[in-house]
Amino acid sequence: MKLSDFYYYDKEKIIEVIQKQNPKTILIQLPEGLKHFFPSLLKEIREIIPERINVVLDGSPTWGSCLIDLDITSEFDLVLHFGHIEYPYWRTPPNVVLVDLKSKNAVTEKTIKRLVQYLKSRSFSKVGVYGTAQHDVKPIANYLSNNGMEVLNNLGLSTVLGCWYSDLERIKGEIDAVIMVSGGFFHSLGAGLLLNGQTPVINLDPYTDSFRDVTSDILRLIKVRYFKIYEAAGKQNWVIIAGKAGQYRPHIITNLKRLLIDKGKNYYEVRTAYLSSESISNIDNGDAEVFVITSCPRLPIDNFNDYFKPVLTPGEARMALTSPAGRYIFPW
Template identity: 40%
Template sequence: MSRLSDSYEYDLNKVIRFVNEFKAKKVLIQLPDGFKHYAVDLINELSTYLSDVDFVVDANPIYGSCILNNYLVKDYDLVLHFGHEPYPYYRGPENVVFIDFLSKLRPTNDLMNELLSNLDSLNCRKVSIYTVHQHKKTTELIGMYLMNHGFKVLNNLSNATIMGCWFNDALKYLDLIDCYVVVSSGLFHPLGLGLLTNGQKHILQLDLYRGEVRILDDEVSKYLRIRYGKVVEAQNSRVWCLVHGVEGQYRGFVRDSLTKALRSKRLRYYEYRTHIVNQEVLRNIDTVEFDVYVITSCPRIPIDDLSHHEKPVLTPGEALMVLNDLRSYVFPWTHNLI
């Protein structure tokens, strides 16, 4: 048995159907970072059934379906993008298809008992459960387990995937539940949900890889304090630098709401476009004139990577708080567009 089939499953018949449908001879494989080491197993398996197809692996970072590396995509008959669902703000080229890449990891009884005792300790009976793509099958099982133990699960578990900047229908349940449960291993998805909902509800993370349950309420409060601090720091900024991304990380509606607010306040701004944003990129484009940066591409970047930059680096939502004098925290851009 290969390492891939030990841990993950995908629909081989679906892949074969797509290859035939596109009459594909040159196929690009895209895998999220962290899964790229499965590429060899994947190609070995696919080549057994599709021996006349050339498979090439995209070695570029793949953080989400928001960036598909279009400059490569156009060279191939078909792109098999594994492990993500389409990005709601961007469809991408027609030759890109999305294939589920699902974890076979199932929660142990101990882990489920830990989840129950954490929910009890917070007095939570009504929940919404969300998940990252690879655990969506397991999440349905977790939901059923909770319902069998007398909990109310309000959301639709067959459609419960969230992304770092898109939280499905989570806001719909804000006033109806006691707690959000997020099945994920990284912090950013549950934290993002905590920022989106302004820390109004308990957030529990169930991490199948580590086999642990964490109450993230303190973590969410800590990040909210830090991010409010950035908003305050940016209050008197006169010259703004907007850094936009490419492909799905360029959202016209976000750019337009920022420039409209800046113009109405008669503030000066300059706009940049880039595939990659990091400290080095900001230092390269910096001038003494810039008081504040707004990264519109990916909201993880100001929060995760650039929170110690010498000038404030804001998400679009935080910039709109400054420009529109809003008091409650806005993540990632504006609530009514989520």
């Protein structure tokens, strides 16, 4: 199986950039879950790039264009980073070229028709339609518009990241529901957290050609997060874990430190690119009671929700230190 069996990518763009930059070495970055396509991708791109160019796969995790390993990328003339849009809070290094991956899976008309029936059965008429970089939401939005729905979002800004939903923030008070076109729950959950579980979120999955209202899952998770926020509020010893590259957020760290000092808490700081439960245990001096991750705000929720000590996002840490019962804040 080849990457091109599942995704379209812009070969013309690759040829153009190689002709322009004439690299001797190329590093390929593929999203997690797609790295195993490298040998077949290499075979395909060998048809368009000369043998003399050394092409290597970046084996480190590539969750987004926010965390590009500057040490490795600086050793290559050109980096082809597949499948992510530019991270809005960080500029990728100049030798990194982003190459879109567009999924060949599309939602069928039958499923969208069923979705419209579902929306009408819930008396929803105003929606926002968003999706990940792999999916074109315009045909879906057009179908909804032609079948009695008002699509309120800017379709030119419909691509979301797990921590970035800027156009949704703009219209969040005006819509009855969000339609998230993506495989799996990850991006729907992010939208639901941003909306405090107050607006229904429907996941429309092109890979399974199905949709699911995931609002109750989101509300359940928010309850767990409140529990952790309350638990953290009473604790004295905190650890701030900062990230690297586009996940290094000095202003958030400064604000957090100020709050901790104001509240008379103890803290120490840690800097790391990647985190696992094992690495958190390793940096825990035994007295640490709360961890705040300022790198990727999805880590506390998606990876450390079951950790035995509270692991919070910056927004949750702010709540714990100011108003634990207040409105749920995601992500910062």
